[in-house]
Amino acid sequence: MQDLKALRDDPEAFDRALLRRGASAQSSELLALDSGRRTAIAAAETALAERNAASKAAGAAKGKGDEAEFTRLRDLVNAKKDEIAALEAAARDAEARLKARLETLPNTLLDSVPDGPDETANREARRWGAPRAFDFKPLEHFEIPAARGLDFEAAGRLSGARFTILRGGIARVQRALGQFMLDTHLNEHGLQEIWSPVLVKPETLYGTGQLPKFAEDSFETTTGHWLVPTAEVTLTNLVAGQILEPGVLPLRFCALTQCFRSEAGSAGRDVRGILRQHQFEKVEMVSVTTPEDSLAEQARMTDCAENILKKLELPYRVMELSAGDTGFGAQRTYDLEVWLPGQDMFREISSVSVCGAFQARRMNARFRREVEGRPEFVHTLNGSGLAVGRTLIAVLENGQQADGSVKLPATLSPYLGGATLLTAEGTLG
RNA sequence: GGAGAGGUGGCGGAGUGGUCGAUCGCGCCGGUCUCGAAAACCGGAAUACCUGCAAAGGUAUCGUGGGUUCGAAUCCCACCCUCUCCGCCA
Numbered sequence: 001m002q003d004l005k006a007l008r009d010d011p012e013a014f015d016r017a018l019l020r021r022g023a024s025a026q027s028s029e030l031l032a033l034d035s036g037r038r039t040a041i042a043a044a045e046t047a048l049a050e051r052n053a054a055s056k057a058a059g060a061a062k063g064k065g066d067e068a069e070f071t072r073l074r075d076l077v078n079a080k081k082d083e084i085a086a087l088e089a090a091a092r093d094a095e096a097r098l099k100a101r102l103e104t105l106p107n108t109l110l111d112s113v114p115d116g117p118d119e120t121a122n123r124e125a126r127r128w129g130a131p132r133a134f135d136f137k138p139l140e141h142f143e144i145p146a147a148r149g150l151d152f153e154a155a156g157r158l159s160g161a162r163f164t165i166l167r168g169g170i171a172r173v174q175r176a177l178g179q180f181m182l183d184t185h186l187n188e189h190g191l192q193e194i195w196s197p198v199l200v201k202p203e204t205l206y207g208t209g210q211l212p213k214f215a216e217d218s219f220e221t222t223t224g225h226w227l228v229p230t231a232e233v234t235l236t237n238l239v240a241g242q243i244l245e246p247g248v249l250p251l252r253f254c255a256l257t258q259c260f261r262s263e264a265g266s267a268g269r270d271v272r273g274i275l276r277q278h279q280f281e282k283v284e285m286v287s288v289t290t291p292e293d294s295l296a297e298q299a300r301m302t303d304c305a306e307n308i309l310k311k312l313e314l315p316y317r318v319m320e321l322s323a324g325d326t327g328f329g330a331q332r333t334y335d336l337e338v339w340l341p342g343q344d345m346f347r348e349i350s351s352v353s354v355c356g357a358f359q360a361r362r363m364n365a366r367f368r369r370e371v372e373g374r375p376e377f378v379h380t381l382n383g384s385g386l387a388v389g390r391t392l393i394a395v396l397e398n399g400q401q402a403d404g405s406v407k408l409p410a411t412l413s414p415y416l417g418g419a420t421l422l423t424a425e426g427t428l429g
Numbered sequence: 430g431g432a433g434a435g436g437u438g439g440c441g442g443a444g445u446g447g448u449c450g451a452u453c454g455c456g457c458c459g460g461u462c463u464c465g466a467a468a469a470c471c472g473g474a475a476u477a478c479c480u481g482c483a484a485a486g487g488u489a490u491c492g493u494g495g496g497u498u499c500g501a502a503u504c505c506c507a508c509c510c511u512c513u514c515c516g517c518c519a
Binding site: 046055058060 | 448476480486487488498499500509
């Protein structure tokens with residue numbers, strides 16, 4: 001949610017920010033809505049104040065036994081009842097219309113974000129690791145013999161397209177990846193492990209910005225719950241409605257959860273393999289910080305994600321997303337793109353975003369600097385650390401060998417009973 | 430799923446139609462006392478929005494949303510959540 005004060009203070013800057021996003025300028029419309037809203041509130045509150053005063057006087061009259069005065073005041077209030085109700089309704093309506101507009105506006109980008117309409121304008125910040133030289137043509141992950149445990153036929157029978165079943169060794173490798181990531185974040189990065197529901201109330205999705213604008217991207221159940229598209233939703237909303245006491249920030253959470261996405265609008269894209277699924281696993285990191293610490297926290301969080309890739313010996317590059325490619329709730333996003341030799345390209349495996357107070361305003365999440373201090377909105381950040389299914393792809397494609405087996409990263413072997421290989425038969429060895 | 434109880438300020442806990450935004454206790458902040466502290470005593474302190482340069486005033490908030498009433502923390506309805514017992518269950 002955008003800050004209304006920022007709009008009032010500097011409408012031109014507000015519009016410039018929207019234009020960078022490829023949206024149209026709307027400060028004048030919003031200011032008109034805001035002005036109408038304030039007028040309506042003032043009118044309604046004046047009427048209410050009159051009513052309250054009359055009611056109070058009526059009570060006093062009744063107490064004194066002055067029936068005539070009581071009746072006069074009661075009738076006075078009754079006569080104005082419809083008018084008050086109308087004024088209140090008008091005020092509520094004006095408020096709702098402004099809110100409806102504000103809640104669909106994207107976050108304001110930081111100045112450092114590169115201009116540009118889409119991913120072609122993303123800026124590469126750095127690279128790590130050299131892509132391996134192959135003496136055979138590297139296969140895509142679902143073509144590798146060692147990945148024969150990917151059972152798309154069975155998943156199709158059970159659940160339909162964009163689902164998969166993992167059988168045998170590959171299932172354990174995925175599990176090892178998730179555990180390894182979590183342990184690394186806990187032991188080396190100081191994050192707090194969270195286990196959370198994956199079904200949440202709609203207001204929880206609203207808090208992080210998935211609703212109301214992106215309802216079609218998530219699954220809603222018959223009970224009115226929603227399946228989380230990312231643990232960002234649950235982790236971030238842990239502070240929703242809270243006023244955090246001095247000294248508790250920063251909060252740093254991580255969780256390994258299932259994520260569910262409808263993938264509406266991506267029909268035909270990435271249909272082969274497990275790159276884009278309706279259900280996948282992800283280790284998510286969320287930090288809640290003071291306003292002055294959030295930018296540094298984004299760098300820290302990116303380091304945490306990069307550290308996972310380094311330990312897995314997976315080459316990657318860091319991209320600063322352009323204005324047009326940055327997500328709705330983010331001020332700035334760094335994507336980590338892992339090298340996939342089978343696809344012969346870098347693919348997104350993590351996305352680390354700083355959201356400023358954008359989500360905090362939606363969630364009403366605040367903190368105090370001092371015990372008696374005024375509450376201020378916190379800043380929130382989220383980042384994948386990492387997408388487990390996509391990491392599995394990267395491990396398969398980067399570790400594949402001419403004989404159809406996959407050499408696994410050494411760092412995983414403690415999680416695999418010492419195994420270092422996924423054989424061409426799909427077993428651990 | 431059935432039956433019952435309950436949700437009040439940081440916490441505990443009063444308050445069943447009228448100066449109640451809310452008694453009181455604890456905790457918190459400031460002060461007096463003290464070499465200093467404790468104790469005691471005195472004072473202070475919610476959040477959001479609206480008007481206003483400000484001082485200040487107004488409106489709303491006692492789980493949430495409606496309703497009744499001149500007037501609702503108090504009465505009615507729905508929903509959410511918690512607890513107890515029963516049933517079912519990983």
